[in-house]
Amino acid sequence: MESIVHKKIVREYYSERARDYDWQKVRTWKSKQGFGVEVLNEVIGALAGLECKPVLEVGVGSGRIGFPLLDKVKPWFVGLDLSREMLELARARMSLYKQKFDLIVGDAEHLPFSSKVFNAIICISTMHYLAYPERSLTEFSQTLKEKGILVYGDVTMHELDNRGFLDALERTLSQAHAKYHKPSEMKKLLENHRFRVSKMKVIPYRKSYFSLMEDKGKYFNVKPEALHKCIQGTTIDERKLYAINSNGLTLFYTLIMALKQNKSK
Ligand SMILES: C[S@@+](CC[C@H](N)C(=O)[O-])C[C@H]1O[C@@H](n2cnc3c(N)ncnc32)[C@H](O)[C@@H]1O
Structure with a gap:
């Protein structure tokens, strides 16, 4: 799909989803x-010590991460997002700190x-849209x-998901x-872009089919039957990897902390 067409779809999705976003996230x-x-x-923890220093969040959304960062780390915070509606939520949430942040409509690729x-740059739950x-x-x-x-954080595939079940599931939704x-x-992508990974952890969590339908x-x-068909089409291995049962499945959230390296290294 043309990049610009895809971005328009993402922007429209978030502009519509904005009104529901915070309660949906509380659930997960x-x-x-x-x-x-x-x-x-x-x-x-990764940003401790960056008081008054410029920190960018790419895909800031409704400021769910930005707000506690302003509260605890106190950086000079810049949030960038494709969706104006999401930025309006962030502005309202962070208004207490109005001298300490800027919010910008923009694109992670430019x-x-x-x-x-x-x-520091943080990119939380956004990379899979790029x-x-x-x-x-x-x-x-x-x-x-x-x-x-x-700081990168996002839902990731299971390391042994070689058929791309998670992509197929998401495309259904x-x-x-x-x-x-x-x-x-x-991790490899980061290393190929001059980042040295200092910490990485994968956190499993449960997601119900009900909330997949509600969030996406x-x-x-999308009709529930389409999701049902996708789940029915999984292999025995995929059912094991993602602990698929009749209510939902286990997903994996990966966090990676990395440092930009000097050119010569
Ligand atoms: C799942 S939300 C995450 C928001 C926030 N980081 C959080 O954890 O709540 C993903 C955000 O990325 C934004 N986004 C998606 N593609 C983007 C792009 N190319 N450039 C900037 N923002 C983008 C969406 O508009 C949305 O607000």
């Missing part, structure tokens, strides 16, 4: 089977900043200062998605 991130606190603590500006993650990583690397920190990566693929399928008029 803050539920007993969720992983939000762990991810947030890792991000805050960052509107000069080189070597930021001490059809050309290499372009974004090149931009991230250029925009970061030397030894700048990159949404036209916004571009590609999921395996944790090892993502309903915005694309």
Whole structure:
């Protein structure tokens, strides 16, 4: 699909989803089977010490990560997103800190900043929307200062998912998605873009079919039968890898902390 057409679909999806986004995320991130606190603590820990330093979040969304960062780390925070509606949520949420942040409509593949500006870039739950993650990583690397920190977090495939079940599932539910990566693929991509990985962890969590339909399928008029058919078509191995049962499946959230390396290394 043409990149510009795809981005329009992503933007429209988020503009519509904005009104539901925060309660949907509470369900996945803050539920007993969720992983939000762990991810947030890792991000805050990785950026500790960057008080008043410029930090960019690419795909800032509604400011779910930006707000606690402003509260705990107190950086000078810049949030960039394709969707105006999501940025409006972030603006409202972070308004308490209005001297300390900027929010910008923009595209992860064409960052509107000069080189070597930021001490850290975070990209949380956004990379799988990017059809050309290499372009974004090149931009991230250029925009970061030397030894700048990159924090990546996203849903990833199971390391042994060789048929691409997770991509097939997502394509059944949404036209916004571009590609999921395996944790090892993502690590390699970062290393190919001048990043040295300092920490990596994969966090499993449960997701119900009901919330997959609510978070994604309903915005694309997907019928429950289509999801059912996709699940029915899984192999025995895929059912094991993703612990698929009649209510839902286990997904994997990968967090990677990396440092921009000097050119010579
Ligand atoms: C799942 S949300 C994550 C938001 C936030 N990081 C969080 O964790 O709540 C993904 C966000 O990425 C944004 N996005 C998707 N593609 C983008 C692109 N090419 N450039 C900038 N933002 C993009 C979407 O508009 C959406 O707000």
